[in-house]
Amino acid sequence: MAHSHQHDLIDLRAKLRGKDHRITKPREEILDLLGKEEHPVTAKTIHEKLSESCDLVTVYRSLKMLESMDLVKRFDFGDNTARFELICPDDNGHHHHLICKECRTVVEIDECFDSNLESRIAKKHGFAEVTHQLEFFGLCSSCQTT
Amino acid sequence: MAHSHQHDLIDLRAKLRGKDHRITKPREEILDLLGKEEHPVTAKTIHEKLSESCDLVTVYRSLKMLESMDLVKRFDFGDNTARFELICPDDNGHHHHLICKECRTVVEIDECFDSNLESRIAKKHGFAEVTHQLEFFGLCSSCQTT
């Protein structure tokens, strides 16, 4: 844990260098915190979990910056609240979720549709750099028994 | 146009009857207006386009009601603003969009991935009534030349 954190920080320094971006306590701690989360979390949740507290505005600004550096990815579960997840190298941030409409339980999904669909759509409409946002919604086993 | 509107209204009456829901001018006109749109529109846009104006709150309330009756579907293009589209019978409201990250141009997409993916995911995690939200984002041909 301590080591992987150390590693993250080295990576972070490398990524931020030359961009005139600084390593600050809030940014460190936000990354650290995100590294421990299993699912996307809201800015508010992050703010509440910070041990060395900072302003909520700083959390928003940090997240925006980390997102722009491709260290963090933003997800949208359809409740008017952005959620953030650390981008991990194996899926490069590209994965999806299954969310219970009732209790809001989240399951990480590692499957995706065939990429041909996306490239076909891109080509058909002359679009470039096409990506997608895909989330599944349903009723988890507990919530079905109502 | 006039006829299809008439038809919509008959449908509407049928659907609302028995639910203690009433046919009102704002609801009629919102449905009428949505029937003319090619892409999802925001509550604000709808409000601005209403000829017989009503309060924006009424637009929100009407949309929520129409959504709950499965007459209208809500979409999320990732800009913190809900967009609404009339559910048309041929796709039953299930379709997706391709949105230009730059100019926000919207293309209606009628393709989707194989439904096996969804049922596999549902089964694997014990979820029921699983649906999905899928939107594509990219750069349209005009916006690529930057």
Next chain:
DNA sequence: GAATAAATGAAAAAGGCTTGCATATAGATT
């Protein structure tokens, strides 16, 4: 036409997120 349950308007507020500006601090320079 009267009764009644639902819908509306108006004002206020909630909630997420952003902006402006003065102050503090990271990282570079000496």
Next chain:
DNA sequence: AATCTATATGCAAGCCTTTTTCATTTATTC
């Protein structure tokens, strides 16, 4: 280690979408 400078932060204010409250109006039933 002290200094410098651009970047980051805190705080207050504001923006924007959406919701809530409550008195009034209106659609539908009888």
